[in-house]
Amino acid sequence: MASAEAAGVREVTSVAGSAAELLAGLPPSPAVWCSGLHKRYGRQTAVQDVSFTVARGEVLGLLGPNGAGKTSVIKMLLGLVRPDAGEVMLLGRPSSDPRSRSAVGYLPELFRYQPWLTATEVLALHVRLARVQVPEQERRDCLAVVGLSDRAGDRVGGFSKGMQQRLGLAVALVARPELVVLDEPTSALDPIGRVDVRDLVLDLKSRGVAVLLNSHLIGEVERVCDRVVILDKGRVAASGTLAELLGQREVRLRLDGLDARAHDRLRSAGALTRSGDWFTVALASEDDGVTVPDLVRDLVSMGVRVHAVEPVRISLEERLLGILRHEDSAPRDVAAPGAGR
Amino acid sequence: MTALTIAGLTLREASRRRVIWALAALTVVLLALSAWGFSKLVGLNSDLGTMTSGEARLVASILLNLIMFGMSLIAAIGTAFLAGPTLAGEVESGQALAILARPVRRSQVLLGKWLGLVSFGCGYVLLAGIAQFLVVRATVGYWPPDPARGLALLAGETIVLLTLALLLSSVVSPMASGIIAVGLFGATWVAGIVGALGGALGNDGVERVGTVSRILLPTDGLWRGAMNAFQDPRALLQMGEGQQGFPFLSASPLTSTYLVWAVVWIAMIWGLTALSFMRRDV
Numbered sequence: 124m125a126s127a128e129a130a131g132v133r134e135v136t137s138v139a140g141s142a143a144e145l146l147a148g149l150p151p152s153p154a155v156w157c158s159g160l161h162k163r164y165g166r167q168t169a170v171q172d173v174s175f176t177v178a179r180g181e182v183l184g185l186l187g188p189n190g191a192g193k194t195s196v197i198k199m200l201l202g203l204v205r206p207d208a209g210e211v212m213l214l215g216r217p218s219s220d221p222r223s224r225s226a227v228g229y230l231p232e233l234f235r236y237q238p239w240l241t242a243t244e245v246l247a248l249h250v251r252l253a254r255v256q257v258p259e260q261e262r263r264d265c266l267a268v269v270g271l272s273d274r275a276g277d278r279v280g281g282f283s284k285g286m287q288q289r290l291g292l293a294v295a296l297v298a299r300p301e302l303v304v305l306d307e308p309t310s311a312l313d314p315i316g317r318v319d320v321r322d323l324v325l326d327l328k329s330r331g332v333a334v335l336l337n338s339h340l341i342g343e344v345e346r347v348c349d350r351v352v353i354l355d356k357g358r359v360a361a362s363g364t365l366a367e368l369l370g371q372r373e374v375r376l377r378l379d380g381l382d383a384r385a386h387d388r389l390r391s392a393g394a395l396t397r398s399g400d401w402f403t404v405a406l407a408s409e410d411d412g413v414t415v416p417d418l419v420r421d422l423v424s425m426g427v428r429v430h431a432v433e434p435v436r437i438s439l440e441e442r443l444l445g446i447l448r449h450e451d452s453a454p455r456d457v458a459a460p461g462a463g464r
Numbered sequence: 465m466t467a468l469t470i471a472g473l474t475l476r477e478a479s480r481r482r483v484i485w486a487l488a489a490l491t492v493v494l495l496a497l498s499a500w501g502f503s504k505l506v507g508l509n510s511d512l513g514t515m516t517s518g519e520a521r522l523v524a525s526i527l528l529n530l531i532m533f534g535m536s537l538i539a540a541i542g543t544a545f546l547a548g549p550t551l552a553g554e555v556e557s558g559q560a561l562a563i564l565a566r567p568v569r570r571s572q573v574l575l576g577k578w579l580g581l582v583s584f585g586c587g588y589v590l591l592a593g594i595a596q597f598l599v600v601r602a603t604v605g606y607w608p609p610d611p612a613r614g615l616a617l618l619a620g621e622t623i624v625l626l627t628l629a630l631l632l633s634s635v636v637s638p639m640a641s642g643i644i645a646v647g648l649f650g651a652t653w654v655a656g657i658v659g660a661l662g663g664a665l666g667n668d669g670v671e672r673v674g675t676v677s678r679i680l681l682p683t684d685g686l687w688r689g690a691m692n693a694f695q696d697p698r699a700l701l702q703m704g705e706g707q708q709g710f711p712f713l714s715a716s717p718l719t720s721t722y723l724v725w726a727v728v729w730i731a732m733i734w735g736l737t738a739l740s741f742m743r744r745d746v
Binding site: 198201202203204205221222223224225227229231233234235236237239240248249251252253254291294304 | 561568
């Protein structure tokens with residue numbers, strides 16, 4: 124629905140001026156809407172024509188290699204970096220309006236908090252800056268959620284990196300956000316901390332809070348995200364729901380005694396690749412329940428000896444690598460780059 | 465609201481980072497030394513015999529100005545080195561990211577920082593200045609003719625320097641901004657003395673060095689106004705024509721035009737800082 128709205132608005136933009144202004148009046152607004160973001164640092168183009176949306180209550184994963192422009196995009200969304208071109212709206216307000224960030228929680232990739240303050244004081248500061256009333260108990264609960272209740276009265280200067288990142292999570296959560304932006308939230312955390320972050324994101328999702336998650340841990344992204352945007356060299360390389368991105372299924376068969384007819388039969392089932400006596404057939408994303416059994420039956424009836432049949436599930440990691448190395452056979456933009464505008 | 469929160473945070477930083485305590489300790493040392501020095505002044509016998517009351521007032525005026533210069537130096541260096549890291553340092557370390565991602569205007573954050581530093585610098589000048597006056601009064605019985613104006617001008621000097629340090633810290637590294645600000649402060653002071661010497665020698669070209677430097681950076685102009693308020697007017701007469709080139713006496717009070725210029729200067733530099741900070745990627 125958001126994309127239909129946005130597409131309609133884009134047509135109007137050239138006639139009626141700022142699309143952001145127009146969209147501001149249209150409920151319901153997505154948590155994040157950005158269109159045509161560009162950013163150059165000197166001669167280096169960091170971000171080029173990046174557009175996507177994060178719906179209310181949705182968890183969107185931002186993936187891509189180092190230097191793909193993920194953090195630059197996040198900073199442009201939050202008004203920390205000025206885009207050279209493009210528009211951003213957060214929770215229905217153009218990002219030029221500071222109020223657009225009223226209900227936004229942010230954990231930066233570079234998490235540093237005033238070392239001379241205690242954890243409790245850092246949260247109090249952010250609650251005051253966000254201009255919300257959060258009772259003392261709720262703030263304490265927030266520290267407890269990230270495992271810092273024992274260190275609430277200690278100065279941040281004495282915290283380890285992992286503890287500072289946990290404090291950063293508490294800061295992102297404390298002012299009752301409707302959108303939480305987490306930039307590499309587990310970079311300094313131990314395995315338990317990573318699981319905590321996963322549970323935390325799932326908890327936010329269950330409460331209808333939108334989350335924009337930038338992480339290198341593809342496994343985490345795969346577990347918690349509804350949709351994924353893959354950035355490469357500053358552009359959107361692919362985007363879509365996990366089902367769309369991972370939709371391609373494969374079946375691997377170890378066969379011998381194949382003739383031309385059997386080859387044709389294999390090809391008719393899907394794109395075929397061969398490595399020795401292993402044959403891999405790419406299948407349609409939906410499992411119809413008959414393709415694989417029928418294929419095996421036909422091959423056997425043609426006198427082919429079937430040694431093994433293995434279903435292959437493509438992981439997000441493989442899909443990501445495929446997209447980044449441009450070696451995927453399926454259409455890259457499962458949803459076209461910029462889909463969901 | 466945001467500005468007041470940030471101002472409070474800046475003051476808390478000064479207190480928690482022990483800047484206040486370091487300054488307090490330095491000031492106490494300076495006050496104790498000055499008390500000792502002034503107490504020795506009473507009944508001092510010069511080569512020509514016991515000092516007349518006029519001579520004692522002259523020496524007290526000069527000494528007071530010298531000590532107040534020391535204090536203005538402490539205030540200037542303290543605030544300049546506090547102002548530098550507060551903006552650039554927070555951007556460099558990443559502390560600014562979480563703050564600026566809140567629903568705040570950057571100009572408000574800057575105003576808060578500035579207000580915090582101004583209260584810190586002015587608070588220090590007032591407290592240390594009054595303490596020094598009391599020391600001088602207790603030891604030699606001298607009380608400056610216009611202490612309030614003098615302290616206000618000294619506070620103005622501190623504000624000029626910290627505003628400059630804030631601007632510098634938004635364009636160069638934190639440490640460099642403090643060094644440049646204090647360096648310019650010292651250069652203007654020297655240029656002021658050179659200019660005064662030029663005046664005493666009747667050399668217009670040299671005198672103009674002081675005038676131009678006082679317009680470019682109003683710290684020395686304000687300092688000379690403050691000195692004028694601290695010193696005994698009769699001290700100038702006592703010293704005669706020769707005082708013109710003397711660094712710790714000031715011949716005339718500040719004109720209101722110059723005061724207006726100092727305010728405009730501060731507003732201009734503040735505006736430039738705000739512009740630079742608002743356009744900056746963090």
